[in-house]
Amino acid sequence: MQDDKGLLIVLSGPAGVGKGTVCRALREQNTDIQYSVSATTRNPREGETHGVNYFFKSKQEFEQMIEEDRLLEWARYVDNYYGTPLDNVLDTISTGQDIILEIEVQGAKKVREKHPEGVYIFLMPPSLAELRSRITERGTETEELINKRMTVAREELDMMKHYDYVVENDEVGLAVERIRSIVTAEHCRKDRLINKYQQLVEVE
Ligand SMILES: Nc1ncnc2c1ncn2[C@@H]1O[C@H](COP(=O)(O)OP(=O)(O)OP(=O)(O)O)[C@@H](O)[C@H]1O
Ligand SMILES: Nc1nc2c(ncn2[C@@H]2O[C@H](COP(=O)(O)O)[C@@H](O)[C@H]2O)c(=O)[nH]1
Numbered sequence: 001m002q003d004d005k006g007l008l009i010v011l012s013g014p015a016g017v018g019k020g021t022v023c024r025a026l027r028e029q030n031t032d033i034q035y036s037v038s039a040t041t042r043n044p045r046e047g048e049t050h051g052v053n054y055f056f057k058s059k060q061e062f063e064q065m066i067e068e069d070r071l072l073e074w075a076r077y078v079d080n081y082y083g084t085p086l087d088n089v090l091d092t093i094s095t096g097q098d099i100i101l102e103i104e105v106q107g108a109k110k111v112r113e114k115h116p117e118g119v120y121i122f123l124m125p126p127s128l129a130e131l132r133s134r135i136t137e138r139g140t141e142t143e144e145l146i147n148k149r150m151t152v153a154r155e156e157l158d159m160m161k162h163y164d165y166v167v168e169n170d171e172v173g174l175a176v177e178r179i180r181s182i183v184t185a186e187h188c189r190k191d192r193l194i195n196k197y198q199q200l201v202e203v204e
Helices: 019-028 059-067 086-094 105-114 128-138 143-162 172-187 194-203
Strands: 008-012 038-040 054-056 071-077 080-085 099-102 119-124 165-168
Touching (some): 008 172, 059 071, 071 086, 071 105, 105 143, 119 172
Parallel strands (some): 038 054
16 A cells, blocks of 8 residues: 555445535635545536536436546436546545545445545434434425435445444534544554655665
8 A cells, every 4th residue: 555645535424414514614624635526417506516516417428427437436316426537536646635525325335346445434413313304404405305315314324334434423513523533543554654664664
């Protein structure tokens, strides 16, 4: 494992648990972490900007990205496609910068198969009732879509056991602190520092 590569950090968890909110709060702290912008076929929500929140694509454009192997992973989630553009992720980690992917669990599983050295964090809600209330209060989905997302959420919670870390999102500030601690600890793992250690020994 190379210590000069950045960390590939995957933040996943059920819909509405607060992945976006926690990532935004982390971003506001101006850490050195970069954020992957996903592609999707879903319609933009009020206030969302192309290239900032998502690259909004037609179904045909998205399928072309799949065909041309331009996605690190992709998934169909509640009637739409979502995927992570490959180039940005590879360029970022190869220049030694850390990057966070905020994605749903099927996509996270695919990334893990390709990049087992990544850091996989599952964001957990305090309860299912709180999860429903968060999606409802966000006010971006119809009752029908909320029910679909809650059905998927139960399956998504079962995936928690496959992650390296589980962070409860009880309070946004606490969740951000926990994630920052994980990133710091991962930078200190001895297998990530092995090249640096060998250089020290060689100089001696
Ligand atoms: N710790 C928290 N306490 C209370 N409310 C929260 C907390 N974290 C997020 N929320 C609220 O929950 C709602 C869902 O959050 P957010 O959109 O960030 O979730 P998400 O996991 O990114 O959702 P999706 O998977 O649908 O994209 C938002 O209204 C947000 O303000
Ligand atoms: N597999 C992927 N999932 C992604 C990606 N970008 C976002 N997501 C996840 O999709 C759901 C729904 O998002 P929403 O913005 O419509 O609420 C949520 O869990 C996101 O984290 C991606 O590139 N790949």
